[in-house]
Amino acid sequence: MRIPALLVATTLVITTPAHATGGHEARFDRPHDGWAHSSVLRAGTPERVGLDPAPIDAALDRVEQYTRPDATGHPLFAGAVTLLAHEGTVVTHEPTGWAVRYGDGSAVELPEDQRVPMTRDTIFDLASISKLFTSIVVMRQHELGRFELDDPVAEHLPEFGVNGKSSITVEQLLTHTSGLVAWLPLWSRYPDVPSRVKAVMDTTPVNPPGTAYVYSDLNLITLGLLAQKWSGTPLDVLVREGITAPLGLKDTGYNPPASKLDRIAATEYQAGRGVVRGVVHDENAWSLGGVAGHAGMFSTARELAVLGQAILNGGSYGGRRILRPDTVELMLTDFNQAFPGNSHGLGFELDQRWYMGALTSPRAAGHTGFTGTTLVLDPLSRSIAILLTNRVHPSRDWGSINPARRAVANGLAQAMAVKPRHGTAHTPTAGGATLTTRALEQRPGQRKLVFDAFVDLDPGDSVVVEATDDGATWREVRVLTGYGQRRWQRVEVVTEAAVAFRWRYVQGTGYGGRGAYVDSVRITDRRGVLLDAEREPVGLHSEGWRVADR
Known part of the structure; x- marks a missing residue:
């Protein structure tokens, strides 16, 4: 990336x-x-x-x-x-x-x-x-040995274990996988604090525990009550x-x-x-x-x-x-x-x-x-x-x-910089922008494309590496995707008799990531080097890419 x-x-x-x-x-x-x-x-x-x-x-x-x-x-x-x-x-x-x-x-x-x-x-x-x-308060209680994550809540708060909730664990409350409904109108439907707390204890799950993620305030209300029960505070x-x-x-x-x-x-x-x-x-x-x-x-x-x-x-x-x-x-x-x-x-x-x-x-x-x-x-x-x-x-x-x-x-x-390993950087101004190698010498046999890549792209975004055998029709040879790793990787592509390669940025409908970067482009075959873009920077042609330095 x-x-x-x-x-x-x-x-x-x-x-x-x-x-x-x-x-x-x-x-x-x-x-x-x-x-x-x-x-x-x-x-x-x-x-x-x-x-x-x-x-x-x-x-x-x-x-x-x-x-x-x-x-x-x-x-x-x-x-x-x-x-x-x-x-x-x-x-x-x-x-x-x-x-x-x-x-x-x-x-x-x-x-x-x-x-x-x-x-x-x-x-x-x-x-x-x-x-x-x-959650921090609860985990402090965990450090004190008051419970295990897989403990059923009802072991510690018996009044919770009614209406199908006996198997719900503390972990499931913390991760919103308990099956409890997202929300109840406690403030308007019940007249006082005891009846509101009882409504939470009496609620019936909408999903079997552990089968679905439903973000629920009731999970944390229950955890607050658990912390008080464990500590007496x-x-x-x-x-x-x-x-x-x-x-x-x-x-x-x-x-x-x-x-x-x-x-x-x-x-x-x-x-x-x-x-x-x-x-x-x-x-x-x-x-x-x-x-x-x-x-x-x-x-x-x-x-x-x-x-x-x-x-x-x-x-x-x-x-x-x-x-x-x-x-x-x-x-x-x-x-x-x-x-x-x-x-x-x-x-x-x-x-x-x-x-x-x-x-x-x-x-x-x-x-x-x-x-x-x-x-x-x-x-x-x-x-x-x-x-x-x-x-x-x-x-x-x-x-x-x-x-x-x-x-x-x-x-x-x-x-924060994604530091160029060598020289400057290029970035496309919009989806569809391409970076293309010059035409390579036509000779039979396999070609190996090697480059470094840093990829931090939103799901749905990608950099598609393509090759052409005739200069007109492009075929996909590699797709660069992913995010969150934040480390450079070495990419190698081996294909038959390509006369050029290009990188095409595909922009999806997501929110965007930090970017995808390629560096150190080199193409070889069994007879030697066909393109070393470090030595021959004009060997790369940009359409819609512009220079950046980090």
């Missing part, structure tokens, strides 16, 4: 040089093994850690544009805070737009003197990112004592105090509640007192990044450990290989292109939240991408922010 040119097939174009200092350059094509070694996050610049600032700036511009009204008459979201970190350095931490922008459910903005601007320390309702805190106290206090997080927790209201981003306008601000947006979590396994956590971008860095560090931060490294490894292991497209560790989502963008790999971990929050962790590059928005302010019906999520992740991925 020798000619003084590296030939690139990608829609993520890098045309500016790296601005690394001290000879260091961040490399997308050199993935890390093991955990990061950063003790604490520090402030810095993209250049300081070898990142190209231009793609990051472009991503920030995209986020800012989404805060402006579009053809619908309203913005995609009222405001946002974007934080990107690489190798333990926060390279950007930028607010834009408004934490409070509307006074009701309409698109009519408040007068500017009544709005509240976003700031770096704006506190957001994290929504379903709360599930990660619950309420969930909010477990989060505080086991996560936020050790990590030094002052603005992260449930039910933020009124003294912090002026720093909290508003969420949706709801009938009977008005513009929700300072209390959890999720109606079910609200009806459970603001503390629930699936929602309820509030935090800032910086403090969420601290949690992310602790995970990248293998469970510790600043000398304080919240999880053992083997536990973190377990949480980032895909337990859902039987359900393609729904890769999931223990609490963490894995390998989700729709919001992880070009940072996606089988190791990429994170979560999103309904209120407009996003956390992406990339262990391979030791990077963190956070986009916190109040996209439901004032309405949940104003559209998906997934393009903004991908833009942020893509910006960080593009800021």
Whole structure:
């Protein structure tokens, strides 16, 4: 995924040089093994850690544009805070737009003197990112020997084991393979907390346990209750004592105090509640007192990044450990290989292109939240991408922010180099672009095409290697696909009597990856070298490819 040119097939174009200092350059094509070694996050610049600032700036511009009204008459979201970190350095931490922008459910903005601007320390309702805190609490209980992953939940919470749920395991709750329904209207259908909890305990699975992936809030509500049962301690106290206090997080927790209201981003306008601000947006979590396994956590971008860095560090931060490294490894292991497209560790989502963008790999971990929050962790590059928005302010019906999520992740991925092994790079401007060798000497026998390739393409995208025997009709001899490995590979193609080869970029309908690169093109037959593109750069003809240098 020798000619003084590296030939690139990608829609993520890098045309500016790296601005690394001290000879260091961040490399997308050199993935890390093991955990990061950063003790604490520090402030810095993209250049300081070898990142190209231009793609990051472009991503920030995209986020800012989404805060402006579009053809619908309203913005995609009222405001946002974007934080990107690489190798333990926060390279950007930028607010834009408004934490409070509307006074009701309409698109009519408040007068500017009544709005509240976003700031770096704006506190957001994290929504379903709360599930990660619950999962960490649960796995801390696992470290204490309170349960095994394959334990039936009913062994620990007997009231759960009714209506076909007796075989559901703790692991299945953590991986959303329990068979439970996605959601119940607890807040409106049941009159009080005990009856709402009982409704979760009494629910009947919609699928046999372990047979399907269904993302369900009920899984995490149940896990929160399990953690309390195992420890004898309420969930909010477990989060505080086991996560936020050790990590030094002052603005992260449930039910933020009124003294912090002026720093909290508003969420949706709801009938009977008005513009929700300072209390959890999720109606079910609200009806459970603001503390629930699936929602309820509030935090800032910086403090969420601290949690992310602790995970990248293998469970510790600043000398304080919240999880053992083997536990973190377990949480980032895909337990859902039987359900393609729904890769999931223990609490963490894995390998989700729709919001992880070009940072996606089988190791990429994170979560999103309904209120407009996003956390992406990339262990391979030791990077963190956070986009916190109040996209439901004032309405949940104003559209998906997934393009903004991908833009942020893509910006960080593009800021890291895929380093040309020799010279410059080429990238196509659109699908169908081709890079073709000159006509080869016509002589009988087999031809061997050898080149280096780096491939990080969205499923559906490919670089097709083709050969022609007559200069007019092309036949496929190899297809380059795949993503997430981030390593160069040597490619060899042997075919009969081809008079030319070409690389054709096929662009699918996906979200895009970091790119596909070819280098060191050489063609031989039994009599010797027919083309060495390093020595003969004019031996490659481009249609729709352009030069890039990283």
